[in-house]
Amino acid sequence: MDSFGGVRHLLLSYVLMNAVLSTTQTKEEVILDMKAAGGELGWLTWRMDQADKSGWEVVQRTLNGSQFYTYSVCNVGEREQDNWLRTTFIQRRPAASRVFVEIQFIVRDCNSFGGASLTCKETFNLYTCESDADVGTTFRKGQFRKVATIAPDEITNRNDLRINTETRVVESLSRKGFYLAFQDIGACVAILSVRVYYKTCAATVKSLASFPETVAGGENQALREVSGACVDNAGSEDLPRIYCTVDGEWVVPVGQCQCNPGYEEVEEACQECRPGFFKATASGDKCAPCPANTHAPSSGASSCTCASGFFRAPNDPPTGPCSGLPSAPKDLVATTTQHSAGRLVLSWSPPEDTGGRTDITYSVECQRCEGTVCQACGEKIRYEPGNAGLSDTRVTVSDLDSHLNYTFTVEARSGVSALAGQATPRSNRPPSAATLTTSLHYTDPPKITSVRLVERTPNSLSLSWDVSPQPRAQSRPVRYQLNYRKKDENVAMTTYVVHVLEKNFVQIGDLSPGTAYLFKVQAFGGDGSPGGSSVEEQFETLPEGLTPNNNAVIFGAAVGGAAMLFIVIAVLFLCRRKRNSHARQGPEDTYFSSSEQLKPLKTYVDPHTYEDPNIAVLKFATEIHPSHITKQKVIGAGEFGEVYRGILKAPGRKEVAVAIKTLKPGYTEKQRQDFLGEASIMGQFAHQNIIRLEGVVTKFKHAMIVTEYMENGALDRYLRDHDGEFSSFQLVGMLRGIAAGMKYLSEMSYVHRDLAARNILVNTTLECKVSDFGLSRVLEDDPEGTYTTSGGKIPIRWTAPEAIAYRKFTSASDVWSFGIVIWEVMAFGERPYWDMSNHEVMKAINEAFRLPAPMDCPSAVYQLMLQCWLQDRSKRPRFGDIVSLIDKLLRSPDSLKAIADFDPRVSIRLPSTSGSDGSPFRSVSEWLESIKMSQYSENFTCAGVVTMDQVLQMKNEDIKNIGVRLPGHLKRIAYSILGLKDQTSTLSVFAV
Known part of the structure; x- marks a missing residue:
């Protein structure tokens, strides 16, 4: 047999590659590196018996004078292989409880061994064992726990080298060190490199x-x-x-x-401000140039001092410019008035140079002279509005005596005048004092003080008038000009009659009976200068036939008529006032509004439409004083800061548990607006299935959003933690709450856009509430209106196809997302579409693929899912229809007993009877890992179920007997075995 020879000669090719993967990555601390060792590692090999059979062997190669070592084993022709390779003792850093094992290896294709392929394997196992001390060559198989089954992504043929790299995590390490071990059960494999490291967050x-x-x-x-x-x-x-x-x-x-003050940030360090620059407070600001009329002679300045001749007022900010003294006012003018005796107006123009200030005020001083004696006017005259602290360039002076000489001085002052010594007595003022002086001889012109009717007849009127007193020294008498006209508002032209008189009385004849006339008298001084005139007075001749003796009768009638008129006017005034009190009541007066006026708005208002986002927050959210909030424990870290569980104790309310989102220090104004934007949205909603906003903190340094506290957290994680513990009736009850919340939002013309189980919160009574409004937007007035996004991420697995393709979001697209939420709930938090990529998900949906029914899902519920996933959005049910359907199911629990068809090969998503290359599972642990039930590996081993043939013979009772008690886990394993049997039969047919 070709043992491992067909692969060994290829190892040199690997060496020539010099490095398949970089062994140095950022934030990784390596504690074992097989390639970097450059010598014999002294790893321990152990075989299942002491027969003279080859197990793991070390292979040495030399390149450019350097030694490279690999470990290999290839006993594919032998049955019951159990070959172990153990590393030396690996010291663990105390804080590193989680390490990564990166393995580079080659696995030979079993098909290349001919008849030996029946016992050949293409995987090997990784084990670990913790210890507080190095045990040397002592090796006990039972002390090791399995980490993972290592399977290649690519198989090596005789002349085609395929190197694989796999990384596995070893968790929960607590002792001083550990060993790694590699178990071969009949594969032809070579380990080229082993690198053990842990990750750190770099300094x-x-x-x-x-x-x-x-x-x-x-x-x-x-x-x-x-x-x-x-x-x-x-x-x-x-x-x-x-x-x-x-x-x-x-x-x-x-x-x-x-x-700190005097320092600015430069490349993550604080650097002194340059000379001529300063920074007054500890902040993230840069050093700023010294303001006008100041200087900073040295570096690191926290303030700038005033230049000579310039000052800062006590109320001026220490960071502001320094100011000079104002120059004197200009163009002082005294103007006499015609209608008031002893009265004149002083006016002037502002100073040309204000010294750089806007707080210019003026003061007026007066002296009066009789002959050669002058003295302060004192309280003898009056000023309106006053003679000091004036902001206007005008003052009225009254109670002046005629024929005296007066001298007026106007002084300009600013906030820094007192600092420059301008508060010193007049005689000590410097030449630069901002004053302006004018002198005048005041003569009070004659003025008509009153005009009265002396006598009247049907054809004449006798008048007299008074004139203001004139000085005794005046040589020429006062003259008068009398103007009068008939009062007639319907004529196009008015005719005046003028009389010039030297006495203060006159009788005017040839007048019309019963006619009103308007009179006006003006006085002229002895020098001909015009004086004050009277107001225009109206007098009326007697009617024809009446004499002056009839006046008393007429007067009595007039008084009676006036009294009646007063009564009528009073009644009308009271009625009108009562009507106005009702009219003034506005829709915002909640104490007087009708119940119809108090109904909430039915349409959501997008906070982004407000020019100032802070106004939206104040309009829709309640401001909370931070003293009413107590933080207890950090429960998460959000995008903008930490999230706390806490207590809200507002005045007049009982203590309630709340969730508190905080905004981390150093935020920008945009971050603050984005942070509070969600509160502006939540504050518009009031429904038991929408997360309730308690209020916000915006008027203090640390901004916060306070919501009700949901004890069980996010729905997807809660269901995963309680897999199989709830009945279908309970799960449908949870869905009812979500649907009711979404119905409320859709009626508010509101699209959520990110409806998913992770954004549903659960309280202790299993009541579900919709939350997370970060992606939400308002609909247009058109019921079919959509919101087109300008880009950004879309949660593909939960989003309707039209929203993915065209960025068009409607309540119908929320219905599609609700269908995915139904699937998540019925699958106890399983990830939709499992391990498929987003691209695969989109392709599958466009090809009409829909998620299969989860285990034990009622048929009626699965049919609702399929209705939510109709391609034509107009045919999907509305949320109102969905709530009605769910209510009908809950009223008839028997309708939930019919179970939808379940295909474990599709629903579990991983191949039920094969590994990643299509070959049968080699071990029970590999199969359990594929269905995410690897926590039961020890239960199967202790029960003696160690081969896949034994697994295929198991029944539900057998699974319970080995310790699988959770209903959801029991069903997953049972359905997977069902799929194993089904696919094994299929493979047998293909084999024939």
Whole structure:
């Protein structure tokens, strides 16, 4: 027989390749490398008996003076092979509880051995054994536990070298070291390289925090929390932390460090600000140039000092520019008024140079002079609105005395004036004081103070008027100009009659009886300067036939009519006020609104339509004070930060358990808006099967989203953890809640776009609620409206074909996704389409393939799935129809007893009777691993079921007797055996 000769001569070809795979990968710590050893490894070989039969052998080759060793075995002609190859003791790093074993090997094609192919195998097994000390050459087979069956992807023929590389994980290591062992049961195999390594998260600096190299966690600790330290010249309010994943990747840094004042971030380090630059606070900002009129003479400045002659006001930010003094105001003008005695208006223009400030104010000072004696005006005059702290360039001065000299000084001040000494007395002010002075001799012009009716007849009116007092020294008398006109609003032209008088009374005749006239009187000074005029007054002549004695009668009638008119007006006012009180009541007044007005909106509003996303959050979500929230335990790590379980205790409400999503420090404004966007969506929904938003924290440093706490977590994981523990009736009850939530969303014109069991949450009463609205979008007004995405990932396995092909999402595409959710629930969290790639899934769906019924799935439920998966979306049921159908099934439990056909060869998805190359399974453990039931390998071995022939003879009772108790696991194994028998019969027919 050709033993392994047909392969050995090919080993040199492998050596010449020098390296099939790179042995150095980032974040990997190698603790055993067969190729790198470059010499005899001294591995222990052991055969099942002591007969003179060859087992594992070492093969040596030399290339360019270097030695290469491989191990091989090829006893395909012998029955009952049990050949072992054990490594030397491998020391384990204490934190490395999970290691990877990478094997490069060659397996010879059994068909090339002719008659020996009946006993030939094409797989071998990997075992491990832990120990606290090296046991030397002592070898006990029973101490080893199986890790995996190693099968080649490619088989080597006589002249065609096919090298395979497989990597297996050894979990839960806890002792000081371990051995690896390779068991041959009749294959022709050569091991070319064995490399053992564990993954680490490499030492790194993220967000100015340094984290040490950390060994990646194992299956019991998927995320390993690591504390770090801020780099030099940086600090953080919270201890920097980060998580190391099982794949050696750093994720979700928490507690971002920031450079201290006077330092800026440069390539993950904090560097001093250059001269002329500064940074005032610990932040992620860059150093900024010193503002105007300041300087920073040295590096590392946290502030900039004011240049000479410039100042900062007490309320100015220390990071702002420094200001100079304002110049004096311009163009001071004093203007007298015609209608008010002893009154004038001062006005001026702002200073040309404000010193770089906007807080310019003005103050006014007054001096009065009589002859050569001058003194402060003091309280003798009044200013409106005042004489100090004025922001307007105008002030009214009143109570002035006529024929005195007044001097007014206006001073401009700013927030830095006091710092420059401008608060000193006037005599001590520097020449640069911002003042402007004007002097004037004030003479109060004559002004008409009142006009009154003296007497009236049907044809005449007698009037008199008063004038303001004039100085005694005035030589020329005051003159008056009287204008009057008939009051007639219907004429196109108004005619005035003008009289110039030197006395303050007049009688005007030739007037019409019973007619109203309008009078206006203006005074003129002795020098002819115009003075103040009266307002236009109305007086009326008596009607024809009346004399002045009739006035009392007329007056009494007028008073009575006025009283009646007042009563009517009062009643009308009260009625109108009552009507207005009702009109003012708006739809937002919840205390007075009708029940119809209080109904919630029936249409979802997309928060992205708001120009300011913060407004959407405030509109749809309740603000919670962080003091009402207590964090208890981290339950996950999201995209934006950690997720906690906690307690919400709001005033007036009892304590409730909540889930708290946090936003990690150092976020950008866009990250904050994206983080709170989901809250703006959830806040619009109120349904028992939609996750409830308790509120948000947006007005404080750490933003949070608070939702109700669902104790059992995501539906898919919960079902996998309780495989087979629920009846079909219970599972359909869960589906009813999901369908009801989706019906509510569809009635709100809302498309979820990511409906899957992973996005359904479960509480302690098994009530299911729809969550995760990150991909959701609003429909258009058209019931058939769609949302077209602009790109991005689509969950292929859950998405309708039209949504994949055209990015068109409707409630009908959500119905397709709901059909996938039904399958997930009835299959206890199985992955849809199993291990098929996304490309294979799309191709299969387009070729009319649909997922088969899960085990024990009621026929009525599977028919509902198929209806949800109709290619024509218009023919799929609506969520309202789905809720009605599920209610009908729950009201008639007998309808769930008819079970849909189940094909284990399709439903289990892995070949029931063959390995990856189509050949029969070589061992019971290999078969169990293929159906994901490898945890029962020891049960089968202890029961003496060690061959596939024995497996084919087992019945349900036999499976129970070996310790398989979970109903779901029992059915999976039983259905797989059924498939084994079916396919074995088929293979027998082909063999004939």
